[in-house]
Amino acid sequence: MSDFQQLALQLATQQQSPVWLNGLRAQAAVDWQKVIWPTRKTEHWKYTSLASLQKNVPAQWAVANDSWQQDVEFVAVDAHRLVFVNGIFDAASSSELPAEVVLFSQANIAQQAVIEQYLGKIVRGEQHVFATLNNAWMNEGIFVHVPRGQIFSRPVYVVHVSTMSTQPASVNQRLLVVLDENSQAEVIEHFVSTAERQNIFVNALTEIVVGDNAQLQHYRLHLEEENIQHVGAVHVNLLRNARMRGFTLALGSRLKRIDYQINHRGQGAELDLQGVYLPRNNQMVDYHTNVQHWVPHCTTNEVFRGIIADSAQAIFNGRIYIHPLAQKTLAELSNKNLLTSNKAEVNTKPELEIYADDVKCAHGATISQLSSTALYYLQSRGISRSEAEVMLSFGFINELLQQVAEPAVRDYLLPRLAVLFGRDQTLLEMAD
Amino acid sequence: MSEQVKQLINQEYAAGFYSDIVSETLPPGLNETVIRFISAKKNEPEWLLEWRLKSYTAWLEMIEPEWAHVKYDDIDFQAVSFYSAPKSMDEKPKSLAEVDPELLRTYEKLGIPLHEQAALAGVAMDVVFDSVSVLTTFREKLFEVGVIFCSISEAVHKYPELVKKYLGSVVPQKDNYYAALNSAVFSDGSFVYIPKGVRCPMELSTYFRINEQNTGQFERTLIIADEGSHVSYLEGCTAPMRDENQLHAAVVELVACDNAVIKYSTVQNWYPGNAEGKGGIYNFVTKRGVCHTNAKISWTQVETGSAITWKYPSCILRGDNSVGEFYSVALTNNYQQADTGTKMIHIGKNTRSTIISKGISAGKSSNAYRGLVRMNPGADGARNYTQCDSLLIGDKCGAHTFPYIESKNPSAIIEHEATTSKVSDDQLFLCKQRGLDAEKAVSMIVNGFCRDVFKELPMEFAVEAGKLLQVSLEGSVG
Numbered sequence: 001m002s003d004f005q006q007l008a009l010q011l012a013t014q015q016q017s018p019v020w021l022n023g024l025r026a027q028a029a030v031d032w033q034k035v036i037w038p039t040r041k042t043e044h045w046k047y048t049s050l051a052s053l054q055k056n057v058p059a060q061w062a063v064a065n066d067s068w069q070q071d072v073e074f075v076a077v078d079a080h081r082l083v084f085v086n087g088i089f090d091a092a093s094s095s096e097l098p099a100e101v102v103l104f105s106q107a108n109i110a111q112q113a114v115i116e117q118y119l120g121k122i123v124r125g126e127q128h129v130f131a132t133l134n135n136a137w138m139n140e141g142i143f144v145h146v147p148r149g150q151i152f153s154r155p156v157y158v159v160h161v162s163t164m165s166t167q168p169a170s171v172n173q174r175l176l177v178v179l180d181e182n183s184q185a186e187v188i189e190h191f192v193s194t195a196e197r198q199n200i201f202v203n204a205l206t207e208i209v210v211g212d213n214a215q216l217q218h219y220r221l222h223l224e225e226e227n228i229q230h231v232g233a234v235h236v237n238l239l240r241n242a243r244m245r246g247f248t249l250a251l252g253s254r255l256k257r258i259d260y261q262i263n264h265r266g267q268g269a270e271l272d273l274q275g276v277y278l279p280r281n282n283q284m285v286d287y288h289t290n291v292q293h294w295v296p297h298c299t300t301n302e303v304f305r306g307i308i309a310d311s312a313q314a315i316f317n318g319r320i321y322i323h324p325l326a327q328k329t330l331a332e333l334s335n336k337n338l339l340t341s342n343k344a345e346v347n348t349k350p351e352l353e354i355y356a357d358d359v360k361c362a363h364g365a366t367i368s369q370l371s372s373t374a375l376y377y378l379q380s381r382g383i384s385r386s387e388a389e390v391m392l393s394f395g396f397i398n399e400l401l402q403q404v405a406e407p408a409v410r411d412y413l414l415p416r417l418a419v420l421f422g423r424d425q426t427l428l429e430m431a432d
Numbered sequence: 433m434s435e436q437v438k439q440l441i442n443q444e445y446a447a448g449f450y451s452d453i454v455s456e457t458l459p460p461g462l463n464e465t466v467i468r469f470i471s472a473k474k475n476e477p478e479w480l481l482e483w484r485l486k487s488y489t490a491w492l493e494m495i496e497p498e499w500a501h502v503k504y505d506d507i508d509f510q511a512v513s514f515y516s517a518p519k520s521m522d523e524k525p526k527s528l529a530e531v532d533p534e535l536l537r538t539y540e541k542l543g544i545p546l547h548e549q550a551a552l553a554g555v556a557m558d559v560v561f562d563s564v565s566v567l568t569t570f571r572e573k574l575f576e577v578g579v580i581f582c583s584i585s586e587a588v589h590k591y592p593e594l595v596k597k598y599l600g601s602v603v604p605q606k607d608n609y610y611a612a613l614n615s616a617v618f619s620d621g622s623f624v625y626i627p628k629g630v631r632c633p634m635e636l637s638t639y640f641r642i643n644e645q646n647t648g649q650f651e652r653t654l655i656i657a658d659e660g661s662h663v664s665y666l667e668g669c670t671a672p673m674r675d676e677n678q679l680h681a682a683v684v685e686l687v688a689c690d691n692a693v694i695k696y697s698t699v700q701n702w703y704p705g706n707a708e709g710k711g712g713i714y715n716f717v718t719k720r721g722v723c724h725t726n727a728k729i730s731w732t733q734v735e736t737g738s739a740i741t742w743k744y745p746s747c748i749l750r751g752d753n754s755v756g757e758f759y760s761v762a763l764t765n766n767y768q769q770a771d772t773g774t775k776m777i778h779i780g781k782n783t784r785s786t787i788i789s790k791g792i793s794a795g796k797s798s799n800a801y802r803g804l805v806r807m808n809p810g811a812d813g814a815r816n817y818t819q820c821d822s823l824l825i826g827d828k829c830g831a832h833t834f835p836y837i838e839s840k841n842p843s844a845i846i847e848h849e850a851t852t853s854k855v856s857d858d859q860l861f862l863c864k865q866r867g868l869d870a871e872k873a874v875s876m877i878v879n880g881f882c883r884d885v886f887k888e889l890p891m892e893f894a895v896e897a898g899k900l901l902q903v904s905l906e907g908s909v910g
Contacts, residue, residue: 350850
């Protein structure tokens, strides 16, 4: 076992957790000891080193902190809001919650039964080692249950704030979303940190079941600052005729690894997944997606785009796996990358693994810099070169941002990304 | 299914016969003594023996790669015989008439134009029968223009400085498990040297053939194209039917000096095993070329044989403006498994590479494209275009794509596209409506699917490749 593995186990023993979670935690602790610690030779960690985690082991739990308010701005959306600061629920900043949205520790017997039915069942540890750790560390979580036929009029908005910590510290986050038949909901996950120097390791795991004919809009925004180490994952089961529209965005940090594992388990399910990654400076972002088609007649449409600046590194690994039964599958994956500096690096691997014949699958990947003809065109119209560069780079990701269905999320992201590109209001007007 | 189709399916592997030649074969097993035996047998100089032993030591410490998308039982290297040569070779034949007639008949059955070479002018053959190069033809004619085309064991004696300089310079001894094994035990292979500014007057060709039961074939090919030269090299492979899996671990090294062009074409038709997946060749090959300034290396391959194919012909684009190309058709049927693709390493400025890969899987086979395109920080203005298409025939086969794309240079442009589908019902319907039967229609569609690659093949090979594909495929269309 690596140092990190051992300390992680010790950390688990320092927690107070609801009794009914103990079985899952104990099993996960056993599994965690058997986990083979990923190295650069592990295929799924080929480009991402966990050395920084090993060197700077977050050997304690992060503690609550209330000096964050002035640094964090929420998405302006009328929603059921839950705020966590360093992994600890902040009731004062959160809104009143409906009965369908509860913390694990406050779930009633009926809800506990539903949680136990799904929790840890959608995620598969062998696909993502940190899922096992998340199970072992789970002392709290959020449970969103949309009953049959119900349509949530307001989104569920979960904010995870990380603040400063002098010693490296850990945070564990867990979200379980269950949509019953014919229901509809929108879930926004927002990771953010205060501008101070943080030293936090976040392990955030989301499990989602979209039931028959149910529809889900899911957002996951990773806007943490540089020093955060984040390993996150979203595991989804889509049942018959379920529809999911996912959007994810990540700024870079010291370690940022996000896994999407999506299973088409019911016929006629549809998935739309879009992602944007924007690492700068010495940051890195690593997105791994794995869409598995188990049954016939499902559709996947996945688009990821990234702009890699300065000395940053981006990794994208998009896999589409068609099992033998999944005839009549339509699956498409596109990954486009812009490199804007000589020291930037991108490693992409769009994979197709296909065991059924009557399918249409395609993937495409490109890496390049801005087109010189496009720059020339803008310059010939009297726009300075640097401005033209910003316009074109911004346009490159704006294409995806414009498709974001939730206007509040779009309005929140646009100005922040414009600042990132070093530009002003004019860009925003242009974007609209 | 029509009667004709059934016949096609059931037809025996046409090259599956066994020639009864007394061979001098080493008892199975691998140790230092075996390597010393091989080296002594070939009368090799001391430095080469040391080179082999160094590779062997490295090999002992390496582990078999497991990342490829293929499954097979562990290979027992102690059960493989590492040297086999037809006995009559002890006294080398001076002309065609002196060659063992049994051997010649073997080739006749395969349709190799050894006798008809004069007629099929322009093709010089360096025939490798198991491990020893039997006959090198047209050598004198090539010698006139200064081209050296001989077996590598001969080159070791005649041109030691060239061999010493380039052997292992592209594929180092410790490059990978099978390359290390090959470096330790390679028995023979071809050696080509094209002098400065010479355009090789004919296409060079080698025909590999594994004959003796339970022998591995470890040939080593080294092609050096000096500045401004041009050569086209053809390699064809076929092997007789065996029940045990035979091991084949070859190494091919190409060196294209400034402004040189090397075109390397392969048609591989080794025994793929029977319909139950029994037998067949394990083909673990390391092929790599290095391109200096303005040089070009073009790999074209048609892979229809072998139970397992593990092969990644690669280009290291070291010099500025150098060009790498890879055209591939890989067809798998029954229980065949292929994990093949290419690596394009862009180091120099304005380097360009093109990858066109067509995979066809039928029966219960598995066919994977695995490629790497890497743009190093210095590869300003480099360009890559990759297209991988897979065609699925039958619902029990698999088609996979694993492209690794790495870029560290913003001015480099990389494009990658991949599609997977079956023969479309619309296309079939259109053909049938025009009076073609399903068989012919599919064959036509598949041929069109592969056209981008076939047109890169030299004419003789293009014909053979088209035939191979047709025969291998027709059986699997329902």
